[in-house]
Amino acid sequence: MIVPLEHILIFGALLFAIGIYGTLVRRNIVGILISIELILNAVNVNLIAFSRTAILDPVMGQVFVIFVITLAATAATVGLAIVLALYRIRRTIYADEINLLKW
Amino acid sequence: MTLEIFAKISVYSVLALSLVAALGVVLFPSIFHAALCLVGALVGVAILYIALHAEFIAVVQILLYVGAVMTLVIFAIMLTHRIGDQTIPQANKQSLPALLSLACFVGLLGSLFLKTKWPVGPAHTEPVSAFVLGKALLGEYVFPFEVVSVILIAGLIGAVVIARKD
Numbered sequence: 001m002i003v004p005l006e007h008i009l010i011f012g013a014l015l016f017a018i019g020i021y022g023t024l025v026r027r028n029i030v031g032i033l034i035s036i037e038l039i040l041n042a043v044n045v046n047l048i049a050f051s052r053t054a055i056l057d058p059v060m061g062q063v064f065v066i067f068v069i070t071l072a073a074t075a076a077t078v079g080l081a082i083v084l085a086l087y088r089i090r091r092t093i094y095a096d097e098i099n100l101l102k103w
Numbered sequence: 104m105t106l107e108i109f110a111k112i113s114v115y116s117v118l119a120l121s122l123v124a125a126l127g128v129v130l131f132p133s134i135f136h137a138a139l140c141l142v143g144a145l146v147g148v149a150i151l152y153i154a155l156h157a158e159f160i161a162v163v164q165i166l167l168y169v170g171a172v173m174t175l176v177i178f179a180i181m182l183t184h185r186i187g188d189q190t191i192p193q194a195n196k197q198s199l200p201a202l203l204s205l206a207c208f209v210g211l212l213g214s215l216f217l218k219t220k221w222p223v224g225p226a227h228t229e230p231v232s233a234f235v236l237g238k239a240l241l242g243e244y245v246f247p248f249e250v251v252s253v254i255l256i257a258g259l260i261g262a263v264v265i266a267r268k269d
Contacts, residue, residue: 001113002107002110002111002114002154002155003111003118003154004248005221005223006216006217006221007115007118008151008155008192009216010212010213010216010217011118011122011151011210013209013212013213013216013241014122014209015121015122015123015144015148016131016209017205018122018125018126018128019125019129020201020205021129021198021201021202021205022128022129024197025194025195025198025201026129026193026194026195027131027193027194027195027265028134028193030134030136030138030176030179030183031129031137031179031193032174033176034128034137034138034141035128035129036126036134036144037141037168037172038125038129038141038144039112040188041144041145041148041168043130044148044164045148045151048151048152048155048157048160049155050130051157052156052157052228053204053221053223053224054222054223054224055222055224058144058157058231058232059235059239061238061241062157062159062160062242063232063236063240064234065157065160066163066236066240067247067251069160069163069164069167069168070251070255071254072168073120073167073168073171073172074254074255074258075258076145076172076175076176077175077257077258078261078262078265080114080175080176080178080179080262080266081261081262081263081265082181082265083179083267083268084179084182084183084265084266085199085236085265087182088268094191094199096195
């Protein structure tokens with residue numbers, strides 16, 4: 001390992017926290033979606049770091065990362081399709097202006 | 104020895120740059136700039152994968168995230184035009200509580216990371232080739248592989264159905 005495991009884990013935690021911050025604070029739905037991509041990347045960083053240091057076969061962690069990347073791409077596709085449909089109907093992409101289910 | 108120090112310095116600077124880019128993702132008022140920052144963060148993570156000897160994953164990251172997902176995001180940004188307006192506030196009023204709680208979270212997690220004795224084995228440095236990964240995907244992990252392909256088809260059809268004009 002070039003870098004000790006702890007530093008990579010701290011990097012992953014910081015990336016995760018930044019992603020959560022964006023998810024909580026952004027009003028734009030596209031912004032929320034790209035913050036979610038940041039969160040999934042932080043998870044992938046941890047998986048790769050552990051696959052390199054744990055006694056387990058490194059193939060296992062990498063296969064998990066491939067699955068996570070695939071599901072993240074699917075989530076982004078469906079999410080952006082929902083954003084487009086919502087924009088066509090409601091003419092807004094701000095999360096707090098979409099209050100159909102609030103009363 | 105000097106090469107090793109140089110490698111260390113470059114990895115740390117890549118980590119710092121991708122964190123700065125990630126901060127740009129959540130802080131830039133313009134969503135288009137945020138998406139461009141996301142490209143920087145994703146490329147930084149891909150470089151970290153290369154440093155951890157996961158070359159195939161790094162290539163997948165570049166192709167899928169920087170290539171496909173970013174194209175999709177930028178299309179979505181361009182199709183919803185009201186965003187060009189800079190006077191609309193881009194953050195809601197929860198930034199201070201979110202910042203405080205996340206600072207506590209990262210502090211706790213970081214101290215735990217530094218205190219824990221990780222059962223670190225001898226580091227695997229041999230690269231995992233695409234051949235080995237493909238054999239694992241179609242051998243040991245063939246069931247989740249098939250499930251993921253079903254999910255991909257479902258997501259594809261769902262996206263087309265949701266986004267098409269009636």
